[in-house]
Amino acid sequence: MAPQGPVPPGGRRRGVLFDVDGTLIDSSYIHTVAWWGAFRQQGYDIPMAAIHHHVGMGGDRLVDSLLPEGRDRSLDPEVMASHxxxxxxxxxxxxxxxxxxxxxxxxxxxxxxxxxxSSARRKDLDVMKSILDADAFIDGATSANDAKNSKPAPDILVAALEAIGVQAADAVYIGDAVWDMKAAAALGIPAIAVTCGGTGAGELREAGAVEVYEGPRELLRNLSSSVLGRLLAGTEGPG
Known part of the structure; x- marks a missing residue:
């Protein structure tokens, strides 16, 4: 159910969607190490650099992108459980x-x-929400079970928009991975990127980011000139 709250004079609620891993929580490299260990448990030696590049995808897509096509796919759930x-x-x-x-x-x-x-597991999301200590400022949250297809498919963003009762035209998305930028582009949502997840500014811009910052603090410092700042200041969409 969409949260009840003030609606701007234009009659349409405005909103902001946040990726969590690598955007708000410093976890991208921890995910990298966890995937590396999970792959090794099944006999796959995948370089960490290759794994990190795919962090931000859904786990199913990450496994499928990094492991050989001819593998025994019945073991994929074990890899994901190990991760x-x-x-x-x-x-x-x-x-x-x-x-x-x-x-x-x-x-x-x-x-x-x-x-x-977020497309994290619900129990991982609960832990990250506890670390953020910001429930009073959060109107809705998604987890892996809320999307049929994982990033770069936009399903999780659609679920997040529905959770807060906001249309894509009235939203901005903030993420740290190439896959975040691609998911936002599929819905026509302006995407702000942060490099704190470990992906470079050039790669993020190439994937569709309209702005790039080092992290949440730098975005805050530059809020007045950001597309997010325009959304905060106006009653229309960010475009």
Missing amino acids: GALYASHWPSLRAFDGARDLLARCHAGGLAVALA
Whole structure:
């Protein structure tokens, strides 16, 4: 059910969608190490650089992209389960990026509906939400079960928009991976990229990012000149 709250004079709710892993939480390289370990448990030696490049995809797509086509695919669920267990062992090490909570608070205070458009497992998302300590500023959140197809398909963004009652034309998306940018582009949503997840600015721009910042804090510092700032200031969409 979409949250109830102030609707701008134009009559359409405006909103911002946030990726979580690598965007608000410093977890991209932990995912990389966890996938590396999971692959090795099944006898696959996949370079970490190749794995990191695919982090941000759904786990099913990541496995399919990195493992040989002729493998025994019946073992894929074991690989994904191993990744989940290895990642969970690092929960105590997870930290929010500087400015993450403040950015969520600023968006909420400015009247935007705020959604965490995450494709993480529900239990991983619960841990990350606890670390963010920002539930008062979050109007909706998605997890892996909310999308049939994972990124770069836009399904999880569609689910997040539905969760907060916002149309794509009235939203901005913030993410850290090439796959985030592609998912947003599929819906025509302007995508702001952050490099704190480990992907370079050039690659993110090539994938469709309209702006690139080092992380949440730098976006906050430049909010007035950002597409997000225009969304906060106006009653129409960000375009």
